[in-house]
Amino acid sequence: MAVYTDVGEGELAAFLDAYEIGGLLSYKGIAEGTENSNFLLHTEGGSFILTLYEKRVETSDLPFFLGLMEHLAARGIACPQPVRRRDGAMTGPLAGRTAALVTFLEGIxxxxxxxxxxxxxxxxxxxxxxxxxxxxxxxxxxxxxxxxxxxxxxxxxxxxxxxxxxxxxxxxxxxxxxxxxxxxxxxxxxxxxxxxxxxxxxxxxxxxxxxxxxxxxxxxxxxxxxxxxxxxxxxxxxxxxxxxxxxxxxxxxxxxxxxxxxxxxxxxxxxxxxxxxxxxxxxxxxxxxxxxxxxxxxxxxxxxxxxxxxxxxxxxxxxx
Amino acid sequence: MAVYTDVGEGELAAFLDAYEIGGLLSYKGIAEGTENSNFLLHTEGGSFILTLYEKRVETSDLPFFLGLMEHLAARGIACPQPVRRRDGAMTGPLAGRTAALVTFLEGIxxxxxxxxxxxxxxxxxxxxxxxxxxxxxxxxxxxxxxxxxxxxxxxxxxxxxxxxxxxxxxxxxxxxxxxxxxxxxxxxxxxxxxxxxxxxxxxxxxxxxxxxxxxxxxxxxxxxxxxxxxxxxxxxxxxxxxxxxxxxxxxxxxxxxxxxxxxxxxxxxxxxxxxxxxxxxxxxxxxxxxxxxxxxxxxxxxxxxxxxxxxxxxxxxxxx
The missing domain is CATH 3.90.1200.10 (Aminoglycoside phosphotransferase (APH), C-terminal lobe)
Known part of the structure; x- marks a missing residue:
C-alpha cells in the first residue's frame, strides 16, 4: 500500500501545466511500492506514473536516481523514462512533496x-x-x-x-x-x-x-x-x-x-x-x-x- | 485505501481466460473505494476495473448492482459497463472472492x-x-x-x-x-x-x-x-x-x-x-x-x- 499523500485536481493540473503530455484523463493512487506515493495517470499523451517522494527518499539523491533512469533508457534498458518539464527539470513541487513523472511500463x-x-x-x-x-x-x-x-x-x-x-x-x-x-x-x-x-x-x-x-x-x-x-x-x-x-x-x-x-x-x-x-x-x-x-x-x-x-x-x- | 486481497498472475490469467478482452498488459491495485478491492487493468482491448467483493457486499445483491449498471449503460448513462464472460456470466471466482470486470471510465x-x-x-x-x-x-x-x-x-x-x-x-x-x-x-x-x-x-x-x-x-x-x-x-x-x-x-x-x-x-x-x-x-x-x-x-x-x-x-x- 502506498498512497501517503493525496493530490487534489487543482494542484495536479497546475503541476502538469509544466509538462507536454496532453490533457489529463484520469489519475488513480496505486498500491505499489512501500516508500513513496504513486499514481497511475492517463493523459492524451499516454500512461504515466506520478511519484511523490516521501520521507525515506532524500531529495538530494533524486538527480542520481532520475538521471540514471534517463541514462539507462537511452541505452535501451526497459525502464521508466523520466519526463522532463518544458523548463528541462525532472522534478517539481506537488502537495508539499517533490514529485516526478515517468513513463508507464506495461507488464506484470x-x-x-x-x-x-x-x-x-x-x-x-x-x-x-x-x-x-x-x-x-x-x-x-x-x-x-x-x-x-x-x-x-x-x-x-x-x-x-x-x-x-x-x-x-x-x-x-x-x-x-x-x-x-x-x-x-x-x-x-x-x-x-x-x-x-x-x-x-x-x-x-x-x-x-x-x-x-x-x-x-x-x-x-x-x-x-x-x-x-x-x-x-x-x-x-x-x-x-x-x-x-x-x-x-x-x-x-x-x-x-x-x-x-x-x-x-x-x-x-x-x-x-x-x-x-x-x-x-x-x-x-x-x-x-x-x-x-x-x-x-x-x-x-x-x-x-x-x-x-x-x-x-x-x-x-x-x-x- | 482498498486492496484487501492480492491477486496472483496465475489466478488472474485463469480468471481472464473466460473473457474476450485481449491479452493482459498490466494490473495495479488502486487506492479507491472503501468496501472492495479494485485493480486497474490494461489489456489489448482497453482499460478495465477488476473488483473483488469483500465482506460488506452481499454476493446475492450483485445481479442487482451489475444488472443495473448494464441497464443504465444501455440507456446512455455514462457508468461502468459490466463485461460479460463468454458464458454470459457477469461474475466469476478469483482469489477466494467473487469478482467482476467493468469498463474503465476516464475522468477525475x-x-x-x-x-x-x-x-x-x-x-x-x-x-x-x-x-x-x-x-x-x-x-x-x-x-x-x-x-x-x-x-x-x-x-x-x-x-x-x-x-x-x-x-x-x-x-x-x-x-x-x-x-x-x-x-x-x-x-x-x-x-x-x-x-x-x-x-x-x-x-x-x-x-x-x-x-x-x-x-x-x-x-x-x-x-x-x-x-x-x-x-x-x-x-x-x-x-x-x-x-x-x-x-x-x-x-x-x-x-x-x-x-x-x-x-x-x-x-x-x-x-x-x-x-x-x-x-x-x-x-x-x-x-x-x-x-x-x-x-x-x-x-x-x-x-x-x-x-x-x-x-x-x-x-x-x-x-x-
Missing part, C-alpha cells in the same frame, strides 16, 4: 517466478550493469557493511523478541562478513533492490525494470547475489538450484563473472541476506502494527542466512 | 467541486432516475429508517465519546424523522451514494458515475437530498446555497420535482445526514485505529444535521 510482476523468468532477470541485470558503466553519477551504498552495523546496533538488544537466540545467531554473520568481505571486485552502478515486484514480464519475456530508488555504486556481483536471494528461494525457503543456475547463466551470457567474483558469491549472498534481514528486523521492531500495514517478516531472511552459512562453493548456487 | 473526481459541477451532478442524477425507471430488479434500502434505528441502538450508549451530549442531540433527529418522514413519494432505483468520489469529470463536463454498490429502491428526492449533503457544503460545513440552487436546477431541468417532493426536501436532507452520520459513528466506535486507516469523522454530518434542523422551507436549499 511475478508472484511466482519460474526458471525462465530467473534467466531473463539475469540477462537484464547484466545488461543494466553494462549500460550504467558510463553513467557519471555516483552514490555510495548507504546499506553496505557500515550501514548494517548501525541497523544491528539499533536492533540487537531486541532481536530475541523475534526468535529466541536470534541475536547470538546473527553475530556469526557479522563475524563472517568482517573476515571475508571482498575488498576489490568489479563495480559500478547497481540496482540494489531487484526483487520480483520490480521486474515486469509479458508472458515469459521481461518487459521492464522499475524502482531505482536504492540504486547506488557497489560491486556488480553483490547485485547478482541479491537476485539469488530475491528470485531463487521457494516459498518454503528452500534454495532452488535450477533457478540459481538459470539466473547465473543468464547474467553470464551478457557479462561473464571473473574468478574473484565467482569465489565471492557465497559471502556476498550471505551479506545481502543479512542486509534485508536487518532492514526488516528494524522495521519489525520500530513500526507500530496496523490492520493495513503488512510488515515483512525478518525470519524469511534468517532462513536464507541459514542456507548461505552452509554453502561452500559458488557451484552450490548453480554456477557453472 | 473533484476534491473541490464548483457550482458548474453541482449542476452537472443534478442533471446526471435525474437522468439516472429516468433511465432506471424500467429496470426490473428491486432491492430494498437497507439503510432506510429501520436500518438507522439498528445502527443507533448499537452506537447510542457510546455516542458521547465522540462529543459530549451527542446522544441526546441526535434523539431529536429520530423524533423528527418519526413525525415527518414521507409515506409516499415518487421512487424507484436510486444511487444512494453519489458523493464527489463517485462522479468523474473531464474539465467541467461530467464523464461518468461509478460505485453502484449502495443502489436500491427508495424515494428519488431522497437521492437528491443526499447530493445536497454531499456536494453543497463547504469544508467549514457552511451550506452553499448557490451550489444547492445549481444542483436542484440541474435536476429539475431533466425531472421536475412534484410539490410533495419539494416540501419533503428538508426532512429528507435531515434524514440523509442522519444516515451518513450513523454509519460513520458506528465505524468510528467499532473499527480499530491504524496508521493507514482513515476513519471518517461522524461530526462532519452532525454539523450538517445542525444546519438541516433550522431549515424551514425548501427555498433554504436554493429550490426555485
Amino acid at each position: 510482476w511475478m508472484r511466482r517466478p519460474n526458471v525462465a523468468h530467473c534467466r531473463e532477470v539475469g540477462v537484464a541485470l547484466a545488461s543494466l550493469h553494462l549500460a550504467g558503466a558510463d553513467f557519471a553519477g555516483h552514490r555510495p551504498n548507504a546499506l553496505a557493511v557500515p550501514g548494517w552495523q548501525t541497523l544491528w546496533e539499533n536492533s540487537r538488544e531486541r532481536a530475541d523478541e523475534v526468535e529466541p537466540g536470534l541475536g547470538a545467531e546473527v553475530e556469526s554473520d557479522f563475524a563472517a562478513v568482517a573476515a571475508h568481505w571482498p575488498k576489490e571486485l568489479p563495480g559500478g552502478v547497481i540496482h540494489a533492490d531487484l526483487f520480483p515486484d520490480n521486474v515486469f514480464f509479458l508472458g515469459e519475456k521481461l518487459s521492464g525494470l522499475i524502482d531505482f530508488y536504492f540504486a547506488c555504486n557497489d560491486f556488480y556481483a553483490y547485485d547478482l547475489a541479491t537476485c539469488l536471494n530475491a528470485w531463487c528461494f521457494e516459498k518454503d525457503f528452500s534454495f532452488n538450484i535450477t533457478k540459481g543456475a538459470a539466473l547465473l547463466a543468464g547474467y553470464q551470457s551478457v557479462r561473464p563473472l571473473s574468478t574473484a567474483e565467482a569465489q565471492a558469491l557465497p559471502i556476498l549472498a550471505r551479506g545481502s541476506a543479512l542486509r534485508f534481514m536487518l532492514t526488516r528486523l528494524y522495521d519489525w521492531l520500530t513500526i507500530p502494527d496496523g490492520p493495513l500495514v503488512k510488515k515483512r517478516d525478518p525470519m524469511e531472511y534468517v532462513r536464507r542466512l541459514r542456507f548461505h552459512r552452509q554453502v561452500s562453493t559458488p557451484a552450490d548456487y548453480g554456477l557453472q | 473526481w473533484m476534491r473541490r467541486p464548483n457550482v458548474a459541477h453541482c449542476r452537472e451532478v443534478g442533471v446526471a442524477l435525474a437522468s439516472l432516475h429516468l433511465a432506471g425507471a424500467d429496470f426490473a430488479g428491486h432491492r430494498p434500502n437497507a439503510l432506510a429508517v429501520p436500518g438507522w434505528q439498528t445502527l443507533w441502538e448499537n452506537s447510542r450508549e457510546r455516542a458521547d465519546e465522540v462529543e459530549p451530549g451527542l446522544g441526546a442531540e441526535v434523539e431529536s433527529d429520530f423524533a423528527a424523522v418519526a413525525a415527518h418522514w414521507p409515506k409516499e413519494l415518487p421512487g424507484g432505483v436510486i444511487h444512494a451514494d453519489l458523493f464527489p468520489d463517485n462522479v468523474f469529470f473531464l474539465g467541467e463536463k461530467l464523464s461518468g458515475l461509478i460505485d453502484f454498490y449502495f443502489a436500491c429502491n427508495d424515494f428519488y428526492a431522497y437521492d437528491l437530498a443526499t447530493c445536497l449533503n454531499a456536494w453543497c457544503f463547504e469544508k467549514d460545513f457552511s451550506f452553499n446555497i448557490t451550489k444547492g440552487a445549481a444542483l436542484l436546477a440541474g435536476y429539475q431541468s431533466v425531472r421536475p420535482l412534484s410539490t410533495a417532493e419539494a416540501q419533503a426536501l428538508p426532512i429528507l436532507a435531515r434524514g440523509s445526514a442522519l444516515r451518513f452520520m450513523l454509519t460513520r459513528l458506528y465505524d468510528w466506535l467499532t473499527i480499530p485505529d491504524g496508521p493507514l486507516v482513515k476513519k471518517r469523522d461522524p461530526m462532519e454530518y452532525v454539523r450538517r444535521l445542525r444546519f438541516h434542523r433550522q431549515v424551514s422551507t425548501p427555498a433554504d436549499y436554493g429550490l426555485q
Whole structure:
C-alpha cells in the first residue's frame, strides 16, 4: 500500500501545466511500492506514473536516481523514462512533496517466478550493469557493511523478541562478513533492490525494470547475489538450484563473472541476506502494527542466512 | 485505501481466460473505494476495473448492482459497463472472492467541486432516475429508517465519546424523522451514494458515475437530498446555497420535482445526514485505529444535521 499523500485536481493540473503530455484523463493512487506515493495517470499523451517522494527518499539523491533512469533508457534498458518539464527539470513541487513523472511500463510482476523468468532477470541485470558503466553519477551504498552495523546496533538488544537466540545467531554473520568481505571486485552502478515486484514480464519475456530508488555504486556481483536471494528461494525457503543456475547463466551470457567474483558469491549472498534481514528486523521492531500495514517478516531472511552459512562453493548456487 | 486481497498472475490469467478482452498488459491495485478491492487493468482491448467483493457486499445483491449498471449503460448513462464472460456470466471466482470486470471510465473526481459541477451532478442524477425507471430488479434500502434505528441502538450508549451530549442531540433527529418522514413519494432505483468520489469529470463536463454498490429502491428526492449533503457544503460545513440552487436546477431541468417532493426536501436532507452520520459513528466506535486507516469523522454530518434542523422551507436549499 502506498498512497501517503493525496493530490487534489487543482494542484495536479497546475503541476502538469509544466509538462507536454496532453490533457489529463484520469489519475488513480496505486498500491505499489512501500516508500513513496504513486499514481497511475492517463493523459492524451499516454500512461504515466506520478511519484511523490516521501520521507525515506532524500531529495538530494533524486538527480542520481532520475538521471540514471534517463541514462539507462537511452541505452535501451526497459525502464521508466523520466519526463522532463518544458523548463528541462525532472522534478517539481506537488502537495508539499517533490514529485516526478515517468513513463508507464506495461507488464506484470511475478508472484511466482519460474526458471525462465530467473534467466531473463539475469540477462537484464547484466545488461543494466553494462549500460550504467558510463553513467557519471555516483552514490555510495548507504546499506553496505557500515550501514548494517548501525541497523544491528539499533536492533540487537531486541532481536530475541523475534526468535529466541536470534541475536547470538546473527553475530556469526557479522563475524563472517568482517573476515571475508571482498575488498576489490568489479563495480559500478547497481540496482540494489531487484526483487520480483520490480521486474515486469509479458508472458515469459521481461518487459521492464522499475524502482531505482536504492540504486547506488557497489560491486556488480553483490547485485547478482541479491537476485539469488530475491528470485531463487521457494516459498518454503528452500534454495532452488535450477533457478540459481538459470539466473547465473543468464547474467553470464551478457557479462561473464571473473574468478574473484565467482569465489565471492557465497559471502556476498550471505551479506545481502543479512542486509534485508536487518532492514526488516528494524522495521519489525520500530513500526507500530496496523490492520493495513503488512510488515515483512525478518525470519524469511534468517532462513536464507541459514542456507548461505552452509554453502561452500559458488557451484552450490548453480554456477557453472 | 482498498486492496484487501492480492491477486496472483496465475489466478488472474485463469480468471481472464473466460473473457474476450485481449491479452493482459498490466494490473495495479488502486487506492479507491472503501468496501472492495479494485485493480486497474490494461489489456489489448482497453482499460478495465477488476473488483473483488469483500465482506460488506452481499454476493446475492450483485445481479442487482451489475444488472443495473448494464441497464443504465444501455440507456446512455455514462457508468461502468459490466463485461460479460463468454458464458454470459457477469461474475466469476478469483482469489477466494467473487469478482467482476467493468469498463474503465476516464475522468477525475473533484476534491473541490464548483457550482458548474453541482449542476452537472443534478442533471446526471435525474437522468439516472429516468433511465432506471424500467429496470426490473428491486432491492430494498437497507439503510432506510429501520436500518438507522439498528445502527443507533448499537452506537447510542457510546455516542458521547465522540462529543459530549451527542446522544441526546441526535434523539431529536429520530423524533423528527418519526413525525415527518414521507409515506409516499415518487421512487424507484436510486444511487444512494453519489458523493464527489463517485462522479468523474473531464474539465467541467461530467464523464461518468461509478460505485453502484449502495443502489436500491427508495424515494428519488431522497437521492437528491443526499447530493445536497454531499456536494453543497463547504469544508467549514457552511451550506452553499448557490451550489444547492445549481444542483436542484440541474435536476429539475431533466425531472421536475412534484410539490410533495419539494416540501419533503428538508426532512429528507435531515434524514440523509442522519444516515451518513450513523454509519460513520458506528465505524468510528467499532473499527480499530491504524496508521493507514482513515476513519471518517461522524461530526462532519452532525454539523450538517445542525444546519438541516433550522431549515424551514425548501427555498433554504436554493429550490426555485
